[in-house]
Structures are given as structure tokens and as C-alpha cells.
Amino acid sequence: MQQQTEENKRKLIVRVCIGTGGLAAGGKEVIAAFKKAINDFCVDIDLDFTCHYQKVGCRGFCARDVLVDVVDGDKSVTYQGIKPDIAKRIVREHLIEGKPVTEWLIDDSYYAFHSKQHKILLKDCGTIDPEDIQAYINVGGYEGIKKILSGMTPDEVINEIKASGIRGRGGAGFPTGVKWDACRKAPGDRKYIVCNADEGDPGAFMDRSVIEGNPHSVIEGMMIAAYAIGSSLGYVYIRAEYPSAVERLKLAIAQAHEIGYLGNRVFGSDFSFDLRIKLGAGAFVCGEETALIASIEGERGMPRAKPPFPVHKGLWGMPTVINNVETLSNIPYIIRNGSAWYASIGTEKSRGTKVFALTGKVKNTGLIEVPMGIRLGEIIYDIGGGIIGNKQFKAVQLGGPSGGCIPHHLLDTPVTYEDIMQTGAIVGSGGMVVLDENDCMVNIAKFFLEFTQAESCGKCVPCRIGTKRLLEILDRFTKGLGKDGDIELLEKLCNDIKVTSLCGLGQTAPNPILSTLKYFREEYEAHIKEKRCPAKVCKDLLTYGILEEFCKGCGACLRACPAKAITGEKKKPHKLDSSICIKCGACFDVCKFKAVGRE
Amino acid sequence: MKNTLDEIVRQYREKEGNVIFLLQETQEALGYIPEEAIYYFAEELAIPPSRFYGVVTFYSQFHLKPRGKNIVSVCCGTACHVKGGSKIADRVQKDLDVAVDGETTKDGLFTFEVVRCIGACSIAPVVLINNKAFAEMTADETSKIIKKMKKEESDAATN
Numbered sequence: 001m002q003q004q005t006e007e008n009k010r011k012l013i014v015r016v017c018i019g020t021g022g023l024a025a026g027g028k029e030v031i032a033a034f035k036k037a038i039n040d041f042c043v044d045i046d047l048d049f050t051c052h053y054q055k056v057g058c059r060g061f062c063a064r065d066v067l068v069d070v071v072d073g074d075k076s077v078t079y080q081g082i083k084p085d086i087a088k089r090i091v092r093e094h095l096i097e098g099k100p101v102t103e104w105l106i107d108d109s110y111y112a113f114h115s116k117q118h119k120i121l122l123k124d125c126g127t128i129d130p131e132d133i134q135a136y137i138n139v140g141g142y143e144g145i146k147k148i149l150s151g152m153t154p155d156e157v158i159n160e161i162k163a164s165g166i167r168g169r170g171g172a173g174f175p176t177g178v179k180w181d182a183c184r185k186a187p188g189d190r191k192y193i194v195c196n197a198d199e200g201d202p203g204a205f206m207d208r209s210v211i212e213g214n215p216h217s218v219i220e221g222m223m224i225a226a227y228a229i230g231s232s233l234g235y236v237y238i239r240a241e242y243p244s245a246v247e248r249l250k251l252a253i254a255q256a257h258e259i260g261y262l263g264n265r266v267f268g269s270d271f272s273f274d275l276r277i278k279l280g281a282g283a284f285v286c287g288e289e290t291a292l293i294a295s296i297e298g299e300r301g302m303p304r305a306k307p308p309f310p311v312h313k314g315l316w317g318m319p320t321v322i323n324n325v326e327t328l329s330n331i332p333y334i335i336r337n338g339s340a341w342y343a344s345i346g347t348e349k350s351r352g353t354k355v356f357a358l359t360g361k362v363k364n365t366g367l368i369e370v371p372m373g374i375r376l377g378e379i380i381y382d383i384g385g386g387i388i389g390n391k392q393f394k395a396v397q398l399g400g401p402s403g404g405c406i407p408h409h410l411l412d413t414p415v416t417y418e419d420i421m422q423t424g425a426i427v428g429s430g431g432m433v434v435l436d437e438n439d440c441m442v443n444i445a446k447f448f449l450e451f452t453q454a455e456s457c458g459k460c461v462p463c464r465i466g467t468k469r470l471l472e473i474l475d476r477f478t479k480g481l482g483k484d485g486d487i488e489l490l491e492k493l494c495n496d497i498k499v500t501s502l503c504g505l506g507q508t509a510p511n512p513i514l515s516t517l518k519y520f521r522e523e524y525e526a527h528i529k530e531k532r533c534p535a536k537v538c539k540d541l542l543t544y545g546i547l548e549e550f551c552k553g554c555g556a557c558l559r560a561c562p563a564k565a566i567t568g569e570k571k572k573p574h575k576l577d578s579s580i581c582i583k584c585g586a587c588f589d590v591c592k593f594k595a596v597g598r599e
Numbered sequence: 600m601k602n603t604l605d606e607i608v609r610q611y612r613e614k615e616g617n618v619i620f621l622l623q624e625t626q627e628a629l630g631y632i633p634e635e636a637i638y639y640f641a642e643e644l645a646i647p648p649s650r651f652y653g654v655v656t657f658y659s660q661f662h663l664k665p666r667g668k669n670i671v672s673v674c675c676g677t678a679c680h681v682k683g684g685s686k687i688a689d690r691v692q693k694d695l696d697v698a699v700d701g702e703t704t705k706d707g708l709f710t711f712e713v714v715r716c717i718g719a720c721s722i723a724p725v726v727l728i729n730n731k732a733f734a735e736m737t738a739d740e741t742s743k744i745i746k747k748m749k750k751e752e753s754d755a756a757t758n
Contacts, residue, residue, distance in 0.1 A: 020718060020719045020722075020732065021719065021721055021722050021734070023732065024722050024725070024732040024733065024734040025722070025734055062721035062722055063721060063722075065722070065734075199718065200715075200716070201716070202675075202676030202677045202678075202680075202715050202716035203676055203677030203678050203716060203720050204716070204718070204720070205716075205718030205719065205721070208718040240623075240660055241714070241717055241718070242718060243730065279623060280660075281619055281622075281623065281654075281657075281658035281659075281661065282658045282659035282660035283657060283658050283659065284715075297617060298616075298617020298619045298620065298654075299617075299618070299619075299654070300653055300657040301657065358721075359677075359678035359720040359723060360677075360678055360681050360682070360723075361681065361682075365678075365720070365721040366721045400677065431677065431720075433677045433678050433720075435681060439681055444681075447677070447680055448677075451715060457657075562693070584689070585686075
């Protein structure tokens with residue numbers, strides 16, 4: 001038989017996730033293992049296929065990483081939880097013998113995870129190679145900017161964005177078209193478009209994933225915005241803590257320059273545009289527009305009073321539009337498919353989709369994109385698959401340090417800016433952390449206050465001193481030192497800080513306390529009146545002891561105890577000296593016989 | 600060090616840079632911001648040292664002390680917090696015998712720090728060792744890795 005030539009061999013694609021989750025689970029090692037396995041087989045067998053490796057950004061379902069697709073013509077098979085040592089089996093059984101390896105095929109939860117999602121941004125994120133501009137062009141990339149440069153005026157672009165109804169995805173939900181319009185009309189010699197990629201909310205990684213998975217959509221979105229407002233220079237302000245996002249963005253900008261998509265007279269039009277990257281130096285407050293501007297200018301990132309708003313007086317004193325990553329990367333899709341298409345998704349006041357980072361105690365953690373108006377319960381139970389270990393759902397935290405906790409009885413709340421605001425939380429930038437019965441709400445409130453207190457820039461008194469006092473009160477609660485009247489004091493202080501702080505950081509800092517007080521007041525009261533932590537989290541309120549009737553004397557707790565508070569002979573019930581115990585919980589975690597009691 | 604600083608000053612002048620740029624370049628080149636560098640820039644560029652100091656202490660990225668050879672960062676963002684990040688942090692602190700966040704061991708081999716979210720929440724809790732993310736960690740597993748790194752360091756020192 002004649003040997004097949006390279007051209008008429010089957011062309012297979014092995015697609016491997018190298019988003020943050022994929023990389024941490026060993027994405028690069030998996031690719032290397034596939035390459036090695038194929039090379040090894042090559043020696044003995046004349047393979048009837050060639051294999052092309054495609055690295056893709058975050059595919060969303062990080063809980064099942066590394067996710068691998070094997071694409072053979074129009075057939076695509078997806079594997080989950082792949083480790084490098086499994087690669088060889090897939091190559092032999094699937095690629096060579098044509099039988100997919102059933103053990104690692106995706107299962108029902110994979111389909112459930114995707115069933116209620118509506119992917120616009122994330123659709124390309126997990127399928128195209130983020131390090132190749134051509135991959136983005138092949139799926140219609142840069143068609144949006146071409147379309148407007150070949151026949152839309154800036155006002156027409158702004159009207160199109162206004163008609164789409166898109167609102168800022170950074171948290172505040174301000175209509176994007178209105179912002180652009182104000183900037184376009186503002187007098188100024190130069191104007192700037194700034195992409196806010198300073199994603200500082202703990203528990204959020206939407207922007208990171210979009211930049212890592214589809215950086216060109218952000219660049220194209222910035223180009224369209226620049227054309228609309230009359231700007232020729234843009235800045236991406238990005239966290240230095242996201243090194244791979246920075247690398248991919250740099251590469252994307254260089255590639256766009258190379259083929260003339262960035263620079264002078266783009267596509268032969270009169271429009272010129274260039275982009276610079278500014279690395280954030282690590283300050284949460286720099287997510288606030290005026291603080292971000294100060295930081296780009298090289299100063300301490302402290303906010304100033306508004307007005308004047310940045311659209312009138314922004315970077316270097318010039319009119320500036322600051323949009324979040326997710327907002328900007330939506331823009332090319334809106335221009336390409338039209339405002340009517342975008343406006344048909346979501347609800348009347350909250351159009352389109354929203355990307356959330358679904359994390360915490362749900363089974364299916366990952367990055368999701370849902371149509372606005374979906375109910376919280378659908379996200380947690382249908383997409384998220386419910387609570388790990390079938391424990392009781394307690395609350396879902398939305399909006400990070402500026403947001404709040406939503407309890408079980410409000411799980412029917414539709415995800416829209418207005419409805420979520422009513423509950424006392426905010427849609428925010430997209431962090432969605434699910435909490436279960438083992439989470440103490442006082443501890444959660446304290447966690448966020450520790451964060452905002454540390455990140456307060458110190459410029460205004462209510463935020464600088466107020467958050468410190470709030471934290472002290474919460475700290476007292478968790479130590480069993482709360483007293484009558486403390487809750488009222490806490491509430492009063494929260495409201496004062498809300499109305500008197502200079503910027504969004506201080507104005508929203510009390511939200512985590514107010515929302516937990518609203519729905520979980522009895523938990524606060526248990527801490528204060530009974531000196532008890534119902535979720536058994538607050539260390540100082542717990543006592544540990546060994547239940548002699550269950551103790552087998554295995555010695556696991558004795559070895560685990562860092563304070564040497566546990567004594568006992570082998571195979572005989574042990575004893576715990578509570579005067580030495582430091583309440584670390586190591587014995588509780590290690591005991592297999594439930595013989596360590598915690599009250 | 601002077602040559603490095605001169606080069607940074609040259610780039611600053613060329614690129615219409617700013618204070619943050621100077622400091623980021625310095626930290627990139629030297630691993631931290633020595634006091635000497637601040638005074639050198641102040642004189643060269645006629646910018647008061649207080650402005651540098653103000654910026655350095657404002658942003659968490661800048662360090663005024665040298666950092667360890669290995670950086671162990673334990674994430675205590677929201678998702679990592681609810682999944683036990685602080686237990687890992689406590690253990691690392693104990694293993695490395697350091698008292699506070701940001702402290703470097705006496706031998707200069709390890710720096711321990713707590714970070715607030717590195718954006719890998721779906722694989723929480725996460726530990727970042729020399730910029731490599733380790734997913735779904737436990738205190739025990741982290742402890743093992745540190746033990747191994749310590750051994751490698753001491754083997755390297757004896758060879």
C-alpha cells in the first residue's frame with residue numbers, strides 16, 4: 001500500500017485550555033504529553049492523521065480542568081479532568097483506533113453547566129487561540145471596526161450603542177452610549193479611551209479571563225469607542241497581578257500593529273489609533289475612575305470629588321471615557337450583529353448578557369455568561385449544580401466588598417441591576433461567591449471590612465476612620481466581646497459612612513454588613529448575647545473536646561495538634577486539655593470517627 | 600547599582616515616564632526599592648523624595664526591603680477564604696517561622712505573603728509559589744511542597 005502523503009491525511013485538532021484554571025491543572029504539560037505520545041507512536045505506526053494543537057483561553061468550567069477537545073472533521077469530543085499521563089491512552093485508543101476513551105468524557109453536569117448560559121463574549125473565548133490574531137479574524141473579528149470605518153459617523157455609532165441598551169459592566173451599570181456621547185460633546189483638544197482592567201474585587205476573574213482568552217475583542221472594542229468619542233490614544237490599565245493577561249495583551253497589540261490594524265490611518269481611513277498598557281501597582285481603590293486616572297498619571301491613586309466627571313475632565317485634564325473590559329469586549333459583537341439583536345437579550349432595563357465568576361461552595365465552579373433576567377436560583381442549582389456535599393445553601397455574595405449577601409428566600413430574584421439592588425446587594429463586576437451552612441455571616445462581613453479597611457486610600461475621614469471602627473466592632477463580635485447596643489451603633493455608623501464618603505469605595509463599604517444584618521440578624525445576636533457562633537467558624541467562641549465514647553485512640557489528633565494539648569495512649573480514648581488548646585481545629589479536621597466535639 | 604539606575608532615568612526621560620514607571624522599573628531590576636535609589640532619583644530629577652515614598656507606600660506592589668529567593672503567596676480572596684485559605688496561610692507562616700504577612704525568612708530564602716485574590720477563584724484555595732498557581736490546595740499539601748523546596752535549597756547550598 002502506498003504511504004499517505006501529508007496532505008490527504010486526516011487533520012485532527014487537539015484543543016487544550018490554557019486559561020488560569022487550565023494552566024494550574026497542568027494544561028501545558030497535557031499538550032506536551034500529547035505531543036510526546038504521538039511522536040512515540042510515530043516510530044512504530046504510520047499514522048493516518050496529522051495533529052494540530054490549539055491553545056484556547058478559559059472555557060468556563062474550570063472545576064473540570066484540564067478540558068481537552070479532540071476535533072476530527074465535524075466531529076468533536078470533549079474530555080474533562082485530563083492529566084498528562086492520560087494523554088497516551090487517548091492518543092492510542094481515540095486518535096489511532098478511533099474509540100473515544102469513555103472514562104474521561106464529559107458527563108451530564110458539563111451539559112447542565114452550559115444549558116442555561118448564553119455565550120456572546122465567552123463563545124470565542126474557549127475556541128480561538130488568543131495568541132493568534134488570525135484566529136479572531138477568522139470568527140469575524142475586526143469586522144465591527146471595518147464596518148463603522150466604511151460608512152458610519154461617530155454619532156451613528158453612539159446611537160447604535162445607546163439603542164443596544166448596554167450598561168457598564170464594571171458595577172455601576174451606567175449606560176455606555178450616554179457616557180460616550182457626553183465625552184464626544186465635551187470640548188477638548190485630545191480625548192482618551194481607557195480600559196479599566198484593574199479587576200481588584202476578591203472573588204472575581206471575568207476580566208482576566210476575557211483578556212486571556214480573547215484579547216482582540218477588547219482592542220476592537222476600544223477602537224470603536226475611540227472612533228465614536230474622537231480619540232486617537234487609548235490606555236489599558238491592568239493589574240500587574242495578572243502576568244499572563246498582560247503578556248497576551250502585549251502580544252495582541254503587537255500583532256494588530258504588525259498587520260496595520262493599529263497605528264496611522266487604520267484600514268485606509270482617516271482614523272488613527274494607538275494603545276498603551278499601564279500596569280497597576282496594586283491598589284483596589286484604583287478601580288474608581290478618578291483614582292485610576294491619578295494612577296496612570298503616576299501619582300498615588302486617590303480619588304477626587306466629582307463633578308467634574310472624567311468625560312469632561314479626565315486623563316491629563318482631557319475628556320476621557322473609562323470602560324470596563326467586559327463592556328468593551330461586548331462592543332464589537334453589538335456593532336457586528338446590530339443593536340436590535342443585543343437588545344433582544346435580557347430584560348427591558350438590563351439588556352444583554354453578564355459574565356459571572358461562580359465560585360465558593362457550588363459543585364460546578366467556573367466562568368459563566370448568562371442572559372440578564374435569569375434567576376439566581378437557576379444559576380446556583382442548574383448551572384452550578386447545587387451545593388458541594390449537598391449541604392444547605394445559606395447565601396450568595398454578589399458584588400464583592402461593595403455588595404451584599406442574598407439569602408435563600410430571595411433566590412427567585414432575577415439578575416438585573418434594579419432587582420439585585422433591591423435586595424441590598426449589587427450586580428457588581430461579576431463575583432458570585434456561594435456560601436453554605438458552614439459559613440459565618442459575621443465572619444464574612446468582617447472579611448470584607450478587613451479588605452476595605454486595608455484598601456481605603458485614607459483621603460476622606462468617614463472611610464479612613466469609619467471602616468476601621470466598623471472592623472473593630474465586628475472583631476469584638478467574633479471574639480465574644482460584643483455588647484448590647486453594638487448592632488445599633490454598627491447600623492448608624494454604616495449609614496453615616498454611606499452618605500458621607502468621598503468615593504464609591506467608602507460609600508459601598510458598609511454594604512456587606514448592612515445586607516448580612518438585614519437577613520442574618522439572629523446570627524449577630526447569637527454572637528453578642530449567647531457568645532456563640534452558630535456556623536462554628538469564629539475560633540474564640542468555640543471549645544473543643546474529645547468524645548470518649550467515639551474515640552478509638554488512633555492518635556491522629558495527637559499527632560496533628562500543634563499545641564500538644566492532646567494526650568493519651570494508643571487504642572485508648574484520648575484527652576484534650578482545653579487550657580492549652582489554641583482552637584486551631586486541626587484535631588477536628590483529622591478525626592475519622594467524629595470523636596472530636598466542637599461547640 | 601548606579602548603572603542600572605542611570606539606565607532607568609534615561610528611559611524615564613525618553614518615554615515621558617512618571618514616578619510609578621521609575622519605581623516599577625527599579626523593582627523589576629533590583630527586586631525591591633532601595634532607599635538609595637529614591638535619593639538618587641530625587642537628585643537626578645529634582646523630585647522630592649517624599650513623593651517617591653508616598654507612591655511606594657501607597658501601592659502594595661512596591662517593597663522597601665529585599666525579598667526572598669522564593670515567594671510563597673497564599674490567596675485569601677473571598678472564594679479562597681470560604682474554602683480555607685487562612686488555614687493554609689497559618690500553616691505556611693508556621694512552616695517558614697515568620698511572624699507577619701510580607702516577612703522574609705532570616706536566610707533570605709522565602710518570603711511569605713497573603714494576597715487578596717489572584718483571579719483563580721474557581722480552583723480555590725490557591726497558593727502561588729514563585730508565580731506558579733497550585734489549585735485546590737490544603738495546608739498539608741502546601742506544607743509538603745515547602746518542605747521539599749527547603750530541602751532542595753539546603754542540598755544546593757551544600758553542593
